[in-house]
Amino acid sequence: MAQAKIKPRAEDYAQWYQDIIQHADLAEPAGVVKGCMVIKPHGYAIWEAMQADLDRRFKATGHKNAAFPLLIPMSFLEKEAEHVEGFAPELAVVTHAGGKELEEAYCIRPTSETIIGHFFAKWIDSHRDLPLLINQWANVMRWELRTRMFLRTSEFFWQEGHTAHATHDEAKEEVARMLDVYRDFAREMMAMPVVRGIKSAHERFAGALETLTIEAMMQDGKALQSGTSHDLGQNFGKAFDVTFQNAEGEREYVWQTSWGLSTRMIGALIMTHSDDDGLVLPPRLAPIHVVIVPIYRKDEERDAVLEAADRIAADLRDDGLRVEVDKRTGMKPGAKYYEWERKGVPMRLEIGPRDLEQRAVMSKMRLAELDERGRPMKETLPWDGLGVEIGKRLDRFQEELYERALKMREENTHLVDTWDDFVAAFEGSKSSFVYAHWDGTTETELAIKEATKATIRCIPLEGEGPPPEPGKCIKTGEPSAQRVLFAKNY
RNA sequence: CGGGGUGUGGCGCAGCUUGGUAGCGCGUCCGCUUUGGGAGCGGAAGGUCGAAGGUUCGAAUCCUUUCACCCCGACCA
Numbered sequence A: 001m002a003q004a005k006i007k008p009r010a011e012d013y014a015q016w017y018q019d020i021i022q023h024a025d026l027a028e029p030a031g032v033v034k035g036c037m038v039i040k041p042h043g044y045a046i047w048e049a050m051q052a053d054l055d056r057r058f059k060a061t062g063h064k065n066a067a068f069p070l071l072i073p074m075s076f077l078e079k080e081a082e083h084v085e086g087f088a089p090e091l092a093v094v095t096h097a098g099g100k101e102l103e104e105a106y107c108i109r110p111t112s113e114t115i116i117g118h119f120f121a122k123w124i125d126s127h128r129d130l131p132l133l134i135n136q137w138a139n140v141m142r143w144e145l146r147t148r149m150f151l152r153t154s155e156f157f158w159q160e161g162h163t164a165h166a167t168h169d170e171a172k173e174e175v176a177r178m179l180d181v182y183r184d185f186a187r188e189m190m191a192m193p194v195v196r197g198i199k200s201a202h203e204r205f206a207g208a209l210e211t212l213t214i215e216a217m218m219q220d221g222k223a224l225q226s227g228t229s230h231d232l233g234q235n236f237g238k239a240f241d242v243t244f245q246n247a248e249g250e251r252e253y254v255w256q257t258s259w260g261l262s263t264r265m266i267g268a269l270i271m272t273h274s275d276d277d278g279l280v281l282p283p284r285l286a287p288i289h290v291v292i293v294p295i296y297r298k299d300e301e302r303d304a305v306l307e308a309a310d311r312i313a314a315d316l317r318d319d320g321l322r323v324e325v326d327k328r329t330g331m332k333p334g335a336k337y338y339e340w341e342r343k344g345v346p347m348r349l350e351i352g353p354r355d356l357e358q359r360a361v362m363s364k365m366r367l368a369e370l371d372e373r374g375r376p377m378k379e380t381l382p383w384d385g386l387g388v389e390i391g392k393r394l395d396r397f398q399e400e401l402y403e404r405a406l407k408m409r410e411e412n413t414h415l416v417d418t419w420d421d422f423v424a425a426f427e428g429s430k431s432s433f434v435y436a437h438w439d440g441t442t443e444t445e446l447a448i449k450e451a452t453k454a455t456i457r458c459i460p461l462e463g464e465g466p467p468p469e470p471g472k473c474i475k476t477g478e479p480s481a482q483r484v485l486f487a488k489n490y
Numbered sequence B: 001c002g003g004g005g006u007g008u009g010g011c012g013c014a015g016c017u018u019g020g021u022a023g024c025g026c027g028u029c030c031g032c033u034u035u036g037g038g039a040g041c042g043g044a045a046g047g048u049c050g051a052a053g054g055u056u057c058g059a060a061u062c063c064u065u066u067c068a069c070c071c072c073g074a075c076c077a
Helices: A013-023 A041-060 A074-078 A081-090 A113-123 A168-188 A235-239 A264-273 A299-318 A333-342 A353-358 A386-411 A419-425 A442-452
Strands: A027-029 A037-039 A071-073 A093-097 A100-108 A132-141 A155-165 A195-198 A210-217 A223-233 A243-245 A251-253 A255-262 A290-294 A323-325 A347-351 A360-365 A379-382 A413-415 A433-437 A455-460 A483-487
Touching: A013 A027, A013 A264, A037 A041, A041 A132, A041 A155, A041 A168, A041 A264, A071 A074, A074 A081, A074 A100, A074 A113, A081 A235, A113 A132, A113 A155, A113 A235, A113 A255, A155 A168, A168 A195, A168 A210, A168 A223, A168 A255, A195 A483, A210 A386, A210 A455, A210 A483, A223 A235, A223 A264, A235 A255, A255 A264, A264 A386, A290 A299, A290 A333, A299 A323, A299 A347, A299 A353, A299 A386, A333 A347, A347 A353, A347 A386, A353 A360, A360 A386, A379 A386, A386 A413, A419 A433, A419 A442, A442 A455
Parallel strands: A290 A323, A290 A347, A413 A433
Antiparallel strands: A027 A037, A071 A100, A093 A100, A132 A155, A155 A255, A195 A210, A195 A455, A210 A223, A223 A255, A243 A251, A347 A360, A360 A379, A433 A483, A455 A483
């Protein structure tokens, strides 16, 4: 295990982020494949927890999983003009296979709208076939110029939902519904508050009529686009001839949507909750809820302590908790404490001879207050009803993480009305969430980015951000219907 | 892709200017003593110095090329 200290956030946020990933043993750069990473077991377990919950939510909203080819004929991409323009620069292309050059090159999927569009055309014939609600869990590849672990790697894992509907209204409902699924997932599982909104034309998905997004604030004030839901209109329907016969017997193009959320969320988790001591995980996504550290001096003590630890672990597992007993020898308890804290385990139990006598355990939460002597506060919990008590504390911890993240965001969210204040808000490497008026043009959006590096993260949906009120564009003074969210972003 | 930086045992680094065949800390393995907030002592293992060429009697060190990673941009989930 690495021994060098985690770089404090205040000194070098980027280095801190790298250190957390290494010290928590989440992933490492592949090295032998540019821009790709190996997600290690502790990191992958977090993704599996995310997948399990999202999959349940997708199925609860009527979606079914399917799998489409990794390789897509190049000609498919070219069928939708904006789509190919958006993705062409970052495609990895397969030109040879089976020892000879292919007649038509394949690209490794950067996203699957095109190949799924092709199959939708085969599968959909009648309005009775609609809506068609499909999700795919997959890896995709986009040859990014600058990569950062979890946030932007050449290969990444995600889910992509693809649906086809008979009417635009139905499709728009789906787009909004799935955005809310993402919002709820972020809130309930990740303990991460998000702002829902609409992407500006410039930030929209290549080939979409409209892109909805959830944007989260990271600890350094930058925004992270955390999930997107696209209204594809009939663009792909027309490109792939996906048509159906309506109730009146007329042939119509379908209305499609797509929506995705990726392993980037692990990066979001890190930058939302973790601290200078290591990873901090919300209990609902933690691969291990509780680690039990047995403490003993003599062999007799050892047997009794381990027996009790195993029994408690078994009881807690029966209560639905994910528990690990750290039986490693030759390692002092303190060393184990530090290691599990680096890995983000929400709660630790210590059990030793003293506890055996009292029929109790010592418990310590990952984010514990310090006492007068600067030591983390611990709490004695009796064996009776232990699972219930731990459950309560984990639930409270989950909620505290959310409250803490929300507070952090609110303290770093501002309404700005003058250009000078706007520039000051993004001076140097500073970032925060700034709600300001914008005249609605891409030209102004780009000028603001050029001057401040801040971009429009989204046009907030109703109920998000400040109440809509007309005003004047921060840059041009032209009329604006509502404030939009500006921030630097990952 | 432009600019900058870095590649030396699992991790963190020194050595490079002034070439002489690799060292430190942590970790790992074995033994004994330890174990309620990062253990101590003794012994041991582990490295084609990112890769390929070149210069040289001799290259971690000098030259060329290349690969990867990190940071700042531009591009993007």
